[in-house]
Amino acid sequence: MPTVTINSRPVDVRAEPDTPLLWVLRGELHMTGTKFGCGMAVCGACTVHLDGQPTRACVTPISAVGSREVTTIEGLTGPQVATLKAAWAEVDVVQCGYCQSGQLMAAAALLRRNPHPTDGDIDAAMQGNICRCGTYPRIRAAIHKAAAMWMA
Amino acid sequence: MVTRRAFLIGSGTVVGALGALVVGWTAWPAKPRLLTADPLPVDPGQSALNGWVTINADDTISIVMCKSEMGQGIHTGLAMVLAEELDADWSQVRVRRAPIDTIYQNIATVVDGLPFHPDDDGTLKALAERITGKLMREFGVMMTGGSSSMKDLWLPMRQAGASARAMLVAAAAEQWKVPAAECTAASGRVTHASGRSASFGALAAAAARQGVPDAVPLKDPARFTLIGTPQRRLEAASKMDGIATFGIDVVLPGMQYASVEMCPTMGGRVASFDAADVTTMPGVQKVLAVAGHNGGTGGVAVIADTPYHAMKAVKAVRITWDHGPAAGVSSEDIYRQLAQRLDTDDGFGFYRHGDVDAALSSAATVVAAEYRAPYLAHATMEPMNCTVQFADGRATVWAATQVPDLARSAVAAVLGIAPTQVEVKVQLLGGGFGRRLEVDFIAQAAAIARDAGGVPVQTMWSREQDMTHDFYRPAAVSRFKAGLDASGRLLGWRASSAGQAILPQALRRLFDLPGAGPDKTTAEGSFDQPYEWPAARIGHAAVDLPVPVGFWRSVGHSQNAFFTESFLDEVAVAARRDPVAFRAALLAQHPRHLAVLQRAAELSGWNTPLPATADGRPRARGVALHQSFGSIVAQVAEVSVSTDKRIRVHRVVCVIDCGTAVNPNLIRQQMESAIVFGLSAALGGEIRFAKGQVQQSNFHDYPVLRLDECPVIETDIIASVAHPEGVGEPATPPIAPAVANALFALTGQRLRSLPLTLA
Numbered sequence: 001m002p003t004v005t006i007n008s009r010p011v012d013v014r015a016e017p018d019t020p021l022l023w024v025l026r027g028e029l030h031m032t033g034t035k036f037g038c039g040m041a042v043c044g045a046c047t048v049h050l051d052g053q054p055t056r057a058c059v060t061p062i063s064a065v066g067s068r069e070v071t072t073i074e075g076l077t078g079p080q081v082a083t084l085k086a087a088w089a090e091v092d093v094v095q096c097g098y099c100q101s102g103q104l105m106a107a108a109a110l111l112r113r114n115p116h117p118t119d120g121d122i123d124a125a126m127q128g129n130i131c132r133c134g135t136y137p138r139i140r141a142a143i144h145k146a147a148a149m150w151m152a
Numbered sequence: 153m154v155t156r157r158a159f160l161i162g163s164g165t166v167v168g169a170l171g172a173l174v175v176g177w178t179a180w181p182a183k184p185r186l187l188t189a190d191p192l193p194v195d196p197g198q199s200a201l202n203g204w205v206t207i208n209a210d211d212t213i214s215i216v217m218c219k220s221e222m223g224q225g226i227h228t229g230l231a232m233v234l235a236e237e238l239d240a241d242w243s244q245v246r247v248r249r250a251p252i253d254t255i256y257q258n259i260a261t262v263v264d265g266l267p268f269h270p271d272d273d274g275t276l277k278a279l280a281e282r283i284t285g286k287l288m289r290e291f292g293v294m295m296t297g298g299s300s301s302m303k304d305l306w307l308p309m310r311q312a313g314a315s316a317r318a319m320l321v322a323a324a325a326e327q328w329k330v331p332a333a334e335c336t337a338a339s340g341r342v343t344h345a346s347g348r349s350a351s352f353g354a355l356a357a358a359a360a361r362q363g364v365p366d367a368v369p370l371k372d373p374a375r376f377t378l379i380g381t382p383q384r385r386l387e388a389a390s391k392m393d394g395i396a397t398f399g400i401d402v403v404l405p406g407m408q409y410a411s412v413e414m415c416p417t418m419g420g421r422v423a424s425f426d427a428a429d430v431t432t433m434p435g436v437q438k439v440l441a442v443a444g445h446n447g448g449t450g451g452v453a454v455i456a457d458t459p460y461h462a463m464k465a466v467k468a469v470r471i472t473w474d475h476g477p478a479a480g481v482s483s484e485d486i487y488r489q490l491a492q493r494l495d496t497d498d499g500f501g502f503y504r505h506g507d508v509d510a511a512l513s514s515a516a517t518v519v520a521a522e523y524r525a526p527y528l529a530h531a532t533m534e535p536m537n538c539t540v541q542f543a544d545g546r547a548t549v550w551a552a553t554q555v556p557d558l559a560r561s562a563v564a565a566v567l568g569i570a571p572t573q574v575e576v577k578v579q580l581l582g583g584g585f586g587r588r589l590e591v592d593f594i595a596q597a598a599a600i601a602r603d604a605g606g607v608p609v610q611t612m613w614s615r616e617q618d619m620t621h622d623f624y625r626p627a628a629v630s631r632f633k634a635g636l637d638a639s640g641r642l643l644g645w646r647a648s649s650a651g652q653a654i655l656p657q658a659l660r661r662l663f664d665l666p667g668a669g670p671d672k673t674t675a676e677g678s679f680d681q682p683y684e685w686p687a688a689r690i691g692h693a694a695v696d697l698p699v700p701v702g703f704w705r706s707v708g709h710s711q712n713a714f715f716t717e718s719f720l721d722e723v724a725v726a727a728r729r730d731p732v733a734f735r736a737a738l739l740a741q742h743p744r745h746l747a748v749l750q751r752a753a754e755l756s757g758w759n760t761p762l763p764a765t766a767d768g769r770p771r772a773r774g775v776a777l778h779q780s781f782g783s784i785v786a787q788v789a790e791v792s793v794s795t796d797k798r799i800r801v802h803r804v805v806c807v808i809d810c811g812t813a814v815n816p817n818l819i820r821q822q823m824e825s826a827i828v829f830g831l832s833a834a835l836g837g838e839i840r841f842a843k844g845q846v847q848q849s850n851f852h853d854y855p856v857l858r859l860d861e862c863p864v865i866e867t868d869i870i871a872s873v874a875h876p877e878g879v880g881e882p883a884t885p886p887i888a889p890a891v892a893n894a895l896f897a898l899t900g901q902r903l904r905s906l907p908l909t910l911a
Contacts, residue, residue, distance in 0.1 A: 015458070015460065016434065019460050020460065023458065023459055023460035023463075026459065027409065027458040027459040027460055028458060030403045031394075032394070032397070032400075032401035032403065033393070033394020033395065034394070035398075035400075035533070035534070035582070036400065036535070036612075037533055037534075037535075037615065038615045038850050038851050039614060039615055039616075039850075040615075040850055040852065042850060042851045042852050043533070043615075043851050045533060072394070073393065073394035074393070074394050074395075085392050088392055089384065089388060089389065089392070092384045092385055092388060092817055092821070093388075094385065094388050094391045094392065095223035095224070095225070095385075095821060095825055096222055096223025096533065096534075096580070096581060096582050096583045096584075097223065097387070097388075097390075097391030097396055097398075097580065097582070098398055098532075098533040098534045098582030098583060099533050100391050100392060101394045104392060122859070123859060123860035124860075126859040126860070127858045127859050127860040127861075128858075129859070130533065130851060130856055130858065131533070131828075131859075132531060132532060132533050132583050132585070132829065132832075132856060133223045133533075133583065133825045133828075133829075134824050134825040134826070134827065134828025134829055134857070134862070135821075135824075135825075136824075136828060136857075136858075136859040136862035137824055137862060137864065137865050138821075138824070139859060140859065140862075
């Protein structure tokens, strides 16, 4: 039974090695904050971090996680994340909310490696995350706002 | 939306048969929408003051939500309306789920769906609206759709808030032995002139024992302190922490998971299947064939212990399909049939004014064109899913649905039990856009859970199943002719379109009723616009085709605005007139529409030159104006084209007159949302059929707009004290023609087919 580290806690996983990380999280561990959208890494709803890198959980077999640390929306914390969420709330980004876990995971990873992104940086980092409600203009505004708050 | 035609057929019969009796019945006021048949269930420490609000001992207020929250922000908007009249402290406001009751039935959307022109002020329309309102109060459906929630509940929720406030004041006056007139309420407290005061929570139990007052005056809108303010969405925090529960997030003890594979051909079914290798796969509990319910398609389901086991196993079932009679249908056939229909049939005349034939034959210039639009999928981010537990003759349903009482009926029918034995727990919707007005996936989940031994079963569709088993926005073809005199003045306008009718299909699958008569849902947006045609005939022909079609955000407006506003632009060009000025000349008697159009022109800098893009490509603007769901929207889009002919939309100015703007923040969100949704369709959305099968399956071949392609969107809301109108859909229709008109201005190419593709 492999052990993976999820949100800083070791977790024993029963699932077969080919099981995508997404379905381990949702189906076995009942951590439903990470969403299912497409199953082929084209929508970003299932985005988690592996050692801080945004990764599509729907196409990542649990056997490929290895010793890397998994962070999900439930474990996305820290001062910079708090700033990001404050900006997200202030801009009132969310609508239906289904894609927002993935959006926040992608945005948090962007800000950690690039605390003051340009519009072009935001395009590159966020274009893999689909939102059918059209929260894009506010996502862009919230990332800029978070960057300004973090630098201040 | 769904029941519009049902009423029209029914009311026609009633009026004819019962005559004067109906006139008498019509004159009675409709039943008030204040108290549920059974009192609202309450927890200890909670008091229900009517069917819309409970007040808790800890001073929090729970406002009852009968509308589904699917991103449109309606829970926040409706809570504001009730809290305003209640004089609640906004920070203490929460929401709770409504039970199923007739006071929650949607009246506005059905009245809105009658096939009258918005300018019609005749007695027939007035009578039809009144009878419809009364009938829907008796026989209606609890439904979130048609951008109707705020207009439907604006008065009932204000009345509920005012009534509850009066009961709290009466309870305080009784306790303090003072006249109620000496007490006031504000910020969640009742205060007497002496300074004595008590919180709503402390007064709630005594207030609930007060009689419900007969008639309570509503606030003068000038005294509103909450309505009209840009409040943030109530449930936002839960959607940022991953704790919000969508339908797909329901987790129950002992729950099993089902995955389905439905026939890829429209109208097909399972002939046989071989699951010999599947039953021994890990976690598999059961393999079964399921019939298509409520318009859905038959298939095979696997129930397993985890979602992945179910998904993997269902792929391994060897299924032989009976592809059925639609196995030869292709998109090319469909477009040919639609166009051929228009060769011989102008369709039902939804609008006739003046002698259009004489106008066209006397014209110096006649402009003619044919337009078309494809089928579209909803592609909500949360794929269809539903959880059902059936034990001891009772069923519990956890579903993200826009129609809880239709879901209840569908589940009851599948399980052979009374609707009263079914409880529907509406979850948050990961997008609706009209897809969740359907109950096919809910009935299917009930059929799968029926013999599961009493454990809850969550049925979940893959993205591929979701995209290939939708109820699509119908394809349409539209032909236009317009005549101009020698000075460029418009003389006549003739339009006829052909497409599948939505309502007859929807009535059959949702209500088991036959559909008949002209279907407004696919014609709307063509005949109900404000333009003052000197002469016009606007018709629509319903063509029977085997594609399952449904209600897609803004419904008929979604294609008809593209057709009408693009062709109007062509006519303006032929008349050598500026597109804004040409429209304005047709709106002399429509000051609200004119104001919206002129504001959009002003904010976009319509009459100023547009600078090139940073990399030196030219840009151009296009305009469109459209009214739908009671609201008026004008948009100006700025576009450029890259060297590889990719269309880039840089900026959209959007102006809306939606009557009273209850929450400007949420209205702006909905303008952004509807524009992005419409742009996805305009720039890339197309469902195609070959051999009766949908050819697109996931976001790689059904592209939707992404963040790097999203324009800057600037919204302006016209100040108004009129009754609030729809905001969820009205910004979708104008974006495709605004972009197409801008592309014409930029390139000289008139694009008459969606999605927009430059030659």
